[in-house]
Amino acid sequence: MRQQNGELLIIGGLVIAGLVVVGSFSSSAFEIVSEGTEGVRIFNGKAGQVVNPGFHFKTPVLADIIQFDTTVQTYDPPPIRIPTQEQAGIELDAAVIWRMTPGASPMVYRNYQTLDRLAQATIHRELPTAINSVTAQYPFSDLTSRRSAIQAEIETQLREQLLEIDAPVSDVNVNLQNFIFPEAITQAIQQKLEQEQLTQKAQLELQRVKAEAEAKVATAEGEARANRALSTAITPQLLELRKLEVQQQTINKWNGVMPVYMGSGQELITLPQPTPSN
Template sequence: MGEDMQFRWIKKLGLAIAAIIVLFMLTPFAIVPAGHRGVLTTFGKPSEQVYDEGLHFRWPLAQAMHLVGVAIEKGEGEGDAASKDLQRVQTRVAINYHVKPEAAVAVYRDLGNQPGERIIVPAVHEAVKAVTARYTAEELISKRAVVRDDIVAALKERMSRHGLVIDEFSIISFNFSKTFDEAIEAKTTAEQLKMKAERDLQRIEVEAQQKVARAKAEADALALQRQQVTPELLRLREVENQAKAIEKWDGHMPSTMTGNAVPFINVPAAK
């Protein structure tokens, strides 16, 4: 009796699950979530209408709603290429793109709803190799923004044919051979030493000019002083010197004179 009850319970559970599956398959509605567009197929054939986000009617079993993502997708990748001067370059890039909502049917039908694998990846590799070959290794570094713009232009032409739009494209890095990196480092060092030598030379020239200017100023000052020395000025200086000597005299006359000078006569001091 217990086994029969257990069997009946399992049977009911199975029937309930089967009923849920049937109801799910027979539901006449399909939901298109945010960030997607719907492509309705009737016995596998897609319609030309693009279904927006929301709830849509469909014929159970005969029709199915397939979702195509139209939100921004991000991809990164790297690949090898050769520069114009035949330097090996490994480039790492990042791209943000999305599917045009109105192109959802074409993306589902022509690209198998896999735009990243079928278009983005090969298109990026091809564009990077083609553009890299136009520039020398040094130009890839110095003209990075121009190189990026050229790659984007090449990608847009191909991607637009398949209903894809580039939102952002970035060159993450350029990696060169060890020999080339060492050559660039040596060149950079030489340029820095050259700039330092030029700055030192400019400093020396400026200091020399300053010395010449100071010497000229001193010479001009001496010349001006000579022009200002007149007989009247000399007499004035002589009078000033005599006045200073009188101020310093203590009132006593010297008793003897050195050399051939005649000694002064001793004059009794006044009482």
């Protein structure tokens, strides 16, 4: 009886072990490649074909699927010391936005193994050269005012260099985050900005004064032209007409008891006196 129990235990153990082995093989026979990634089949340690997101079978033990992130990556190195025309000792804090080139996972696995090593071997190596070749053409005083143009030039230069070395990266964009100036240069830039603001304010004030003066001249010229036109239009007939108009206004205001003489004794206007009725 004890012998039979022992045999059953052994058989049960073997069955369980067999199920574990079968389960392990079954689970290792497929893999799910996630969205936002790209896989590469590895067979006997060698990179094979590209595997897109989805459910995929693989040969247990002998084969594997390595996945690489295809979403946007950011490479943010320490500030880089840059040359300028004055050799002023300025540093540039810049970051690079990039992603792995679609379909490049076999090449990435063979040459770099990981995306971090890819960035170190390509972007990290080429970025300082691209920055230095561009910033050396500018005086330090133009670095901030021409920031957008400098960023675009560095971006173009970096893309060309990465293309020359056949780096499997795409959608490369450079972001100039900050220029780090020595204290003396920072003060000089601040003084220049303040002077430019004062100059601009003085120019605006000059334009305002000039506009007011031109307006006054225009007004004076207009009044002079009006006076000249009025003086040439006055004639004896016009004066007589104005006198009659004044007399008519006085008559219209009469209340029926109009004196013959008014004011300082000079006759202003003579009105016929009403005749008394019999």
